[in-house]
Amino acid sequence: MNMPYELTVSRVVQETPEAVSIWFDVPETQWEVFAYDPGQFLTLRIPGVGDEKYVARCYSLSSSPHAEDELAVTVKRTAGGYGSNWLCDNIAVGATVTVLPPSGHFTPKDLDADMALFAAGSGITPIMSIVKSALLEGGGHLVLFYANQDAESVIFGEDLRYLAKQFPERLTLIEWLESERGLPDRRVVSELCGDYRNRMYFVCGPASFMDLVVDVAHKAGVQHRNVHREIFQSLRSDPFDVENNVKESMTKEQARLVVFLDGERTELEWPKDLSLVEVLLNEGFSPPYSCREGGCGACVCKVMDGDIEMRVNDVLDEDDIEEGDRLACQSVPITDNVTVTFD
DSSP: OOOOEEEEEEEEEEEETTEEEEEEEOOGGGTTTTOOOTTOEEEEEEEOOTTOSEEEEEEEBOSOTTTOSSEEEEEEOOTTOHHHHHHHHHOOTTOEEEEEEEEOSOSOSOTTSOEEEEEEGGGHHHHHHHHHHHHHHOOOOEEEEEEESSGGGOTTHHHHHHHHHHSTTTEEEEEEEHHHHOSOOHHHHHHHHHHTTTSEEEEESOHHHHHHHHHHHHHTTOOGGGEEEOOOOOOOSOTTOGGGSOOOOOOOOEEEEEEEETTEEEEEEEETTSOHHHHHHHTTOOOOOSSSSSSSOTTEEEEEESOEEESOOSSOOHHHHHTTEEEGGGEEESSSEEEEEOO
């Protein structure tokens, strides 16, 4: 089960006037729990206001499992964003924060692959984790296009320039400031995608930026399965409420489920009114999930046989669904036999 843990803040680094990196100590006994892949995220519990005692927010890890022995998330203040403003104003060294283990699928399967990475603003956070990991542990070539409003808002600017000098044959860094050159347009992105169409793509930033890059990449001939974009939605429920993680079925209608999880094949009866995550939790398994609202993508699985439908989907696009991807926290069976894999 996706149990919460408490971590202690070891450092708070002011990256820009509006962004901080929050570093956490991980006890040696919990490193197995907090082992993570570059590009994943943490879910943090933050004090709420009014009737809400707590709120939950997801923030990408900017640290690298191949470069640091602490965990770090980087948070940029957003207008009207309760969680980001609270953290930027209140978090301090020595604070204890309740978190869920790392999760998410915005991560390269092969660190040796050549990659094209596109980041805008705080979208650099998971990209930074991927860049550090690929340079230190992999052998491919990386091109990083990084857009910001102005020089003052660039997160990790010095670190990225240092990496570009340290790995001149493997990292091409393209910095873009809107204050000097305007918003990056279709022509600029098209030139890059045309030169690097045979790479793995990782895209993170404002929705309009990601839409532009993904659309241009597809038109340039980049295969859909090679394009990865990171999307978060504000969480409406409390993923830390462990007591409500298990749900009881109210129907006798069942599907036959074959599921591949953590390298194991298992057959189960799947009540048709429970989500895939719910039925796996009920049976004592530990499927990947975080928000359980269809908003973070941590629970993505692939349908291999039969079919399932999603009650809510704020993450997957039509091409993802066509290729068999589903959000397990929102999926119920619509055929009597279903085979899915998380591996």
